[in-house]
Amino acid sequence: MATFDPPGLQHLAPVWVNELRRQGVDSDRTLALWRDDHLEPPPPDRIAMLQRWARGETRIVDLTRDEGITHSRVQAMLKDAALRLIAPHLEDLPRWEQARSTGVSPEVIAHLSNTVPEVVYLALDGWPARRNWTTSGDDVAEAHRRWRAGASLLDVAEALGVSEYALTQTLRSGESALTPRRLETADLRSRFGWTPSAVSLYRRRRVLPAPDGHEKKSAWWWESTLDSWAAERDLLWCQQCRRAFMSRRGLTGHRTQVHESTLEESPTGTLSR
Structure with a gap:
């Protein structure tokens, strides 16, 4: 049959x-x-x-x-x-x-x-793995070794004997943690106040450091990579919206276009923010 x-x-x-x-x-x-x-x-x-x-x-x-x-x-x-x-x-x-x-x-x-x-x-x-994972110390050590070596979440999950979905959920909820941190484009947007188009532009112009790895097609960086990069760039920050800029010209243009409406005439006749 x-x-x-x-x-x-x-x-x-x-x-x-x-x-x-x-x-x-x-x-x-x-x-x-x-x-x-x-x-x-x-x-x-x-x-x-x-x-x-x-x-x-x-x-x-x-x-x-x-x-x-x-x-x-x-x-x-x-x-x-x-x-x-x-x-x-x-x-x-x-x-x-x-x-x-x-x-x-x-x-x-x-x-x-x-x-x-x-x-x-x-x-x-299929059904997600439950939270009471019965993983050995050796399994956990292997999972962390793979993570630090830049392995995919799927490979790390396989070391723990759980599904990729279950591991992703516990990482998002904070129930589990893998260190050091990997930052994705969404983290860059929240960290530096950039729009998605700004992140894409900086990547195309190679202003940002090369990604340390990819999860499927999504780029990621070790947190230390971006910490070192930011320290070397001497970024300029908009104090009103906490957005980072690469140049004084960019910061000035942003303030004029975005925050100009918040400028008010002070009693002394000078402009204050």
Whole structure:
């Protein structure tokens, strides 16, 4: 008997493929029937519940208490909600996987597909690993060694035996930390007050130091690299909005264009800021 392996399911996380088989999906016909039966989206409160759980913001034991239902019932609700959100996008999975492999974030993929980022993560990666990771000291040491060597988050996560998504979530929440820090373009914008276009311009003109590495297609720098660079550049700062400039001319033009409206005539007839 030929193996049932439609193109869309090749990119679906194994946990969902196994669940579909458990539900009797073993042919194109039964897959079509299953999908038709799961096209109705779950209620908004179920979607919110799934999102909170997938992000690690709540635990099943907390949901059990809050909803007043059994542990197994909560698990069934989460599974049903996930499958109903994934079902309309089975044909999109190859494109999702390809886009993510080229550096497109799950958030952007979700926006373009009219869904939420957690659906992209769940469809491609399966259930996120839980926070009670049973990693050994050797695993942690290897993860830090890979991180300091510039390895990708995926490689670091593999050393810990968890998914890339789970590691990303714990780093964002502050529950885990990897040192030294890696700064991405968004960090540069908040650190120096630059707009996205300014960051792009400085990179094109090679004003910024070369990135220390890339996460997929996103550049990153060690924090020490940018600390040293900033110290050597003698940056000029706008005191009103804390934006850094490379030249006195740039700072003066910025003040004139952006903050001129805040200039007021003082009682002595001089201008004050």
